[in-house]
Amino acid sequence: MSRVLYEKEQVCPICQTTFPKMMVRNSLCSVEKRDTDFRVQYRNCNPNWYVIVVCPGCGYAAPKSSFSAVGEKEREALKPVLAELGPVDLTGKRTLPQAVESFERAIKCSEVRQLSRSVMGGLYLKTAWLYREMGEASKEQQLLAKALEAYLKAYEHERDLSMSIEDLIYLIGELNRRLKRYEEAIIWFSKVIEMKDAKPSTTRLAREMWQLAREAYRRGPAEHSIEEVYSLQGADSEPEPQPAPAAEPVAVKPKRRAKVQVSTQLYVDQLDWLEKIGRWWAGEPNLDAGSCLRALLDLVSDLAPQSLQVNDEEELQQAFAEHIIAKTGGGGGVGS
Numbered sequence: 385m386s387r388v389l390y391e392k393e394q395v396c397p398i399c400q401t402t403f404p405k406m407m408v409r410n411s412l413c414s415v416e417k418r419d420t421d422f423r424v425q426y427r428n429c430n431p432n433w434y435v436i437v438v439c440p441g442c443g444y445a446a447p448k449s450s451f452s453a454v455g456e457k458e459r460e461a462l463k464p465v466l467a468e469l470g471p472v473d474l475t476g477k478r479t480l481p482q483a484v485e486s487f488e489r490a491i492k493c494s495e496v497r498q499l500s501r502s503v504m505g506g507l508y509l510k511t512a513w514l515y516r517e518m519g520e521a522s523k524e525q526q527l528l529a530k531a532l533e534a535y536l537k538a539y540e541h542e543r544d545l546s547m548s549i550e551d552l553i554y555l556i557g558e559l560n561r562r563l564k565r566y567e568e569a570i571i572w573f574s575k576v577i578e579m580k581d582a583k584p585s586t587t588r589l590a591r592e593m594w595q596l597a598r599e600a601y602r603r604g605p606a607e608h609s610i611e612e613v614y615s616l617q618g619a620d621s622e623p624e625p626q627p628a629p630a631a632e633p634v635a636v637k638p639k640r641r642a643k644v645q646v647s648t649q650l651y652v653d654q655l656d657w658l659e660k661i662g663r664w665w666a667g668e669p670n671l672d673a674g675s676c677l678r679a680l681l682d683l684v685s686d687l688a689p690q691s692l693q694v695n696d697e698e699e700l701q702q703a704f705a706e707h708i709i710a711k712t713g714g715g716g717g718v719g720s
């Protein structure tokens with residue numbers, strides 16, 4: 385067994401079987417990526433695969449935190465569920481399908497128990513993450529919808545939440561966004577942004593997702609992924625903006641240049657600004673963000689070579705500013 389995984393003895397509260405449950409040393413896991421619905425991907429381990437404890441004696445399954453505390457009423461309610469599920473051995477190292485099975489069992493067992501809505505929301509959400517890992521988008525969406533329903537009930541009725549209130553509100557927004565309910569998403573993200581004592585990290589995330597939801601809402605019901613909206617699409621992937629008909633016949637044809645699609649990381653406010661220029665605040669979709677960025681690059685592309693001997697982004701901005709002032713006669717403001 386790797387150093388990341390280790391075993392701990394567990395007694396089943398239903399059938400009293402003693403079995404080894406798998407534990408993960410989180411301190412040895414290194415984070416690779418965080419999804420915007422709080423899923424964390426690790427380089428060397430999958431803690432989410434071991435969240436659920438499954439008894440090999442009777443098949444009873446539950447999250448570690450609520451495995452042992454089973455009341456008398458719950459025990460009765462579980463009997464028909466366990467009779468249907470039957471026992472399964474999910475001790476030891478798990479595969480992704482086994483992790484999914486552990487969650488599917490835990491959902492069936494938990495739905496007849498008296499667990500809080502926020503805990504149920506977490507179960508559905510983490511199951512959705514496993515389907516995302518498997519690439520099963522429709523199952524993922526089904527589980528995200530169930531998580532959203534549970535979190536909405538938790539928001540309305542629960543005082544003792546399993547997470548901070550701003551995280552819950554944010555998640556409701558993000559699940560709406562992932563389910564393409566952009567109007568709803570915008571409302572929930574706004575609630576987080578307006579909270580005065582919310583964690584700065586959650587507020588920042590809410591702002592970013594608010595922007596994405598707004599963009600997606602404006603563009604209509606087409607499919608959007610986060611990556612699509614974050615990256616600036618080259619002209620080859622978007623319809624070429626139609627030039628206005630010229631009043632006079634044009635004698636010289638503009639030089640045709642080859643275009644290459646580049647995926648670049650922009651700050652959300654920068655993309656928003658480019659699009660604002662494109663629409664000029666009037667709702668006229670004249671230019672796309674790519675056209676605006678190309679025009680800006682053209683404007684500064686004839687900078688003198690010595691102007692480009694800069695050390696950082698700030699000095700480059702200064703060089704651009706001086707160039708634009710020289711070129712336009714300094715009439716317009718160049719600052720932010």
Ligand SMILES: [Zn+2]
Pocket residue numbers: 396397398399400401439440441442443444
């Ligand atoms: Zn058992």
